[in-house]
Amino acid sequence: MFTSWRIWLLRRFGVYAHLPRMFRQLWQCSPALTLGSIGLRLVQAIQPPLALYVAKLIVDDVIRLDGHADSLAGSPRLEMWLAVEFALIIMSDLTSRAMALVDALLNERYINAVSIALMDHAATLDLAQFESSELQDLLERARRQASGRNNLLVQLFNIGQTALTAVTLVIGVVAFAPWMVVVLIVGLLPAAAGEARFNAEAYRLMRAKTAERREMEYLRHVGASAEHAKEIKLFGLGGFLVGRFRTAANTVLEQNRGLALRRFGWSGLFAAIGSLAYYGVYIIIVRDTVRGQFSVGDLTFLSGSFLRLHSLLSSLLLGITQTAGQAQYLDDFFAFLDLRPVITTPVVTQPFPSPIRHGIRFRNVGFRYPGTNRWALRHLELSIGAGETVALVGENGAGKTTIVKLLTRLYEPDEGEITVDGVLLRDMDLDDLRAHIGVIFQDFVRYSLTAAENIAVGRIGALEDSARIMAAAREGLADGVVEKLPLGYDQPLGKRVAKGRDLSGGEWQKIAISRAYMRDADLLILDEPTSALDARAEADVFDRMRALRQGKSALVISHRFSTVRTADRIIVLEHGQILESGTHDDLLARNGRYAELFALQAAGYQ
C-alpha cells in the first residue's frame, strides 16, 4: 500500500525534481528581480489575515461602543484600526502592482534565456541527431516549453504566497475551531486528485500527438511562406495543404475535446463537494455565534477567514497539481539540454596540419547513415594530394556528398579512418578542423540577412571587415551581383525581410561561393554550388579558384564535365565505391564509365 502511494506520488510530483535547475536558470536571468518577486509575495501573503483580524477588531469596537459615541473622534482606538485597515488596502494594491511589473520583466528575460539556451545547445549537437525524427519531436516539445511554460516558476511563487497566507489564516482559525480546517481540506482533496489525473492525461495526449503537431507546424509554414508561394500557386496546392492540416488538426482536436469534456464533468462534481464542505462549516459558525459561543467580531473574522481559506486552499491544491502537470514539460526541455553530441573534440588534440604537405587520405572507409542498413560508402580508398584539385563525379546517390560530410566530421565513419598528413580527423579539435576547410554545399543557406552578412557567414568573426568581404565577393564573382543592388552590400536579401531583394539562383550561388573565400582554407570543397551558373561564369569560378588558391587542395563535385575535365584528377564513384580514377585524358582513353558519361553529355550539346 505504502509503496503504491510512493509510486503514485513520485509519478505525479517527481517532476518537481527539475525545479531547482529551473530556479537556477531564473536566478541567472536576474537575481534582483527573482528576489523582488519572492519578497513582494511574502509581503502580500501576510496582508489578508492581517486585514481580516483588523476588521474583527473594528467590528468588536463598534459593537462595544453600541451607539454611545458621538463621533469617531471619541474613540481613538477605532480611529487607529480604521487607519491601519486603510494602510493595508493601499499597501496591498501597491505590492500587487509591483509584483505584476517585476514578474513581467522577469518572465521576458526568462523566455529569452530559455530560447538562447535552446539555440546554443542545438548548435552543439551532431547532424545525425538533427536528422532523427526523435530529436525533432523532442525539440518541438522543448520549444513549447520555451514559449508556453515560462511562467511556471512565477506560478510556483504564487503557490508559495498562497500557502503562506493559508498557513497564517489556519493558525488564526485553529485557535477557534481546529476540526473545521480539517473538514475544509478533506472536502478539497477529490478536486486536487482529479486535477492531477487530468493533467497527466493531457501531457500524455500531447506527447502522443507530437508528430501530428510537428506536421501541422510544417504545413502552416509551407502554406504561408514566401519561399513556397510560387510552387503552391502554380501546382494549386492550397486546398491539398489545408486538407492535410485539417486532418492532422482534427485528430488532435478530437482527443483534446474528449478530455476537456470529461474534465469539465468531473471537476464540476469535485468542486461541488468542496463547496459543500465549506458551506457546512460556515453554517456551524453562524449557529455557534447565535448560541453566543462566538462574538460578532469573531463571526466576521471566522466567516471571512473560511471564505478566504476555501478559495486559497482550492487554488493551492489546484495550483500544485497544475504546476506538477506543467512541470512534466520540463522533462522534455531538460532532456533536450542534456543531449550530448557523439562527435566531439578529444581531450588531447593534434593541430590541423597547415599547410597540408602530403595530403588527405580515406583508408578503407565504410559508412551507413544512422537507421539504415545500406552502406552509403564501403571500402573506400581515396586521396587528395597537397595542392591537388580532385573532382568527384558519379550518378545521383553515388555517395559524393557523404564523402564531404565525413571529411568535415559532420558524420563519423563506421569503418576505416580519415587522415590529413597522417593525423586522424578524430584526433583534431573540431573547430580547428572546420576552420581549415571551406565548404559550400549544393543546398547552401540563403540567409535573410544583408549581402555583406550573407558573404561574411563564411567567417563570421570578420563581419566588420568590409575590405575582406569585398575581396571575397570579387573572388567569388559576387561583386557584380552586389553592384546591381540598390543598397549594395547593405541590401537585405530574401523575401522575408523589409526592403529585401531576392536574387536569381545563379546570383545566390555567387554569393555562396564568395563565402568560401572569406576563409583562407587549406582545403576548399565545392559540392555542386555552380549548377545554376551559366557556362561562362562556371568556367570563370574554376579558373579563379585555381589562380587564387595555388598550392591549396580542393575537392570539387559537379555533374558538368566541362568543369570536371580541368581537374588534376577525376574520381568516378558508383554505389559508394571508386570505379575509376585518373586525369580526363586517362579516363577517356580507358573508355570506361567516365568516357560513357562524358560522351552522353557531349552528345547533348551536338
Ligand SMILES: Nc1ncnc2c1ncn2[C@@H]1O[C@H](COP(=O)(O)OP(=O)(O)OP(=O)(O)O)[C@@H](O)[C@H]1O
Ligand atoms: N541523411 C541521410 N539518411 C539516410 N540516407 C541518406 C542520407 N543522406 C543521403 N543518404 C543516402 O546515401 C546515399 C549517398 O548519398 P549522397 O548524398 O552522398 O549522394 P550524392 O552522390 O551526393 O548524390 P547527388 O548527386 O544526388 O547529390 C544515397 O543512397 C542517399 O539516399
